[in-house]
Amino acid sequence: MSVLTARSRLLAKALAVTAVAVTGPVRSPQVWRAPRAGVWLIKGRLTRVAPRTDDGIIRPVDIDISPDVMPTLGLTCFLSDTLAVEAILGSTRHEIRARGGTTDVAFHETWVLPPVVTVRSRPQMEGRVSPYARAGVNGMSVFDGDDRNGVTVDLDNGPGLILQAGADIGLKGPWSLKLDVRKIWFNMDPTFNGRTPTSDIDLDPRVVSVRLGRRFRDPGFPCPVVSPRPRPRAPRRAGCRARG
Numbered sequence: 001m002s003v004l005t006a007r008s009r010l011l012a013k014a015l016a017v018t019a020v021a022v023t024g025p026v027r028s029p030q031v032w033r034a035p036r037a038g039v040w041l042i043k044g045r046l047t048r049v050a051p052r053t054d055d056g057i058i059r060p061v062d063i064d065i066s067p068d069v070m071p072t073l074g075l076t077c078f079l080s081d082t083l084a085v086e087a088i089l090g091s092t093r094h095e096i097r098a099r100g101g102t103t104d105v106a107f108h109e110t111w112v113l114p115p116v117v118t119v120r121s122r123p124q125m126e127g128r129v130s131p132y133a134r135a136g137v138n139g140m141s142v143f144d145g146d147d148r149n150g151v152t153v154d155l156d157n158g159p160g161l162i163l164q165a166g167a168d169i170g171l172k173g174p175w176s177l178k179l180d181v182r183k184i185w186f187n188m189d190p191t192f193n194g195r196t197p198t199s200d201i202d203l204d205p206r207v208v209s210v211r212l213g214r215r216f217r218d219p220g221f222p223c224p225v226v227s228p229r230p231r232p233r234a235p236r237r238a239g240c241r242a243r244g
Contacts, residue, residue, distance in 0.1 A: 034130050034168070035084075035215050037225045041076035043178060045211030049092045049112075051203045061100035063201065068092040074211065077223040082123065086134065088116040096153065107151035107192075113141045114184070118162055127170075134164035140186050140203075152193050160186035166209075174215035182207040 035041060050067035072090025079085060096108040118136030142155045166180025186203045189196070 034081075034170070035076075035078050037078055037080045038217070038223050039078045040216040040223050041074075041078075041084075041176075041213045042216060043074040043076070043211040043213035045072050045074060045178070045209045046070075047072045047090055047092075047207060047209045049094075049205050049207050051094060051205040053201055053203065061098040061103050064097045064099050065203070066095040066097070068094055072209070074213075076120070076213075079224060079226040082121060083226065084120040084122075086116075086118050086120055086136075088118075090114075105149055107149050108145060108147055108153040108155075110142045110145035110153075110155065113143060114138045114160070114186075115141075116162060116182075118164060120164075122168075129170070130168040132166060132168065134162070134166075134182075136162045136164075138162055138184060138186075140188075154191045156188050156190065158186065158188060160184050168213070176213045176215070178209070178211040178213055180209050180211075182209070 046069060048067060048069045051065040053063045053065055070090055070092045072088060074086055074088045076084050076086040091111050091113045093109065093111050095106050096110070097104065097106045116136060116138040118134040120132050120134040122130055122132035138160045139157070140160050141157045145153065145155065147153055162182055162184050164180055164182040166178060169177040169179070171177055184203075184205050184207060186205070188201050188203065190201060
């Protein structure tokens with residue numbers, strides 16, 4: 001069985017489970033409650049990472065980096081009812097090819113580990129659908145690279161910036177379905193056979209995720225809570241006593 005076939009079957013199974021989860025709880029009378037301060041969310045997801053590169057990096061050919069779909073894990077801590085911090089762990093494998101004219105050669109394959117930490121803000125909503133926005137940073141790290149066709153590739157690591165938008169869809173009890181899109185800005189200075197490209201490589205991948213999450217009040221370690229600042233009390237006015 002090829003890797004592509006195995007991943008296609010994995011994606012099909014995940015979508016089937018998601019469809020069952022969505023169609024079942026909608027008929028349930030149980031009311032969905034959005035996560036509150038002090039709650040943890042643990043999420044398993046399927047993530048598609050699609051890097052993008054600029055043309056003309058190594059003339060006369062262009063560099064093409066393949067997309068990949070892999071399972072990833074997310075952990076969210078709600079500091080308040082509307083503010084949360086999320087960490088995402090997962091790794092994807094990408095093939096780098098040179099394309100142009102009659103040239104179409106794969107010359108490197110590597111794993112990429114982009115640990116992500118984001119801060120999430122959402123409106124305080126009681127319905128089943130809770131939209132949110134995030135911003136954060138990631139540390140792009142490449143490892144286990146495999147050179148091909150006589151080309152030696154040296155890729156560097158570094159930080160990147162992230163913007164993300166998505167929605168939580170309440171299913172039943174502590175379970176929820178999550179859909180989100182992330183945009184990552186990452187720049188690297190690679191070398192190919194010791195040769196520096198005519199410009200930096202801006203990967204800037206677009207990341208799409210479908211996730212199934214479960215809410216936990218206390219999984220064994222506390223989630224810090226940011227208490228809202230108490231409102232100052234208005235000074236009391238001295239009342240006038242009626243004379244008898």
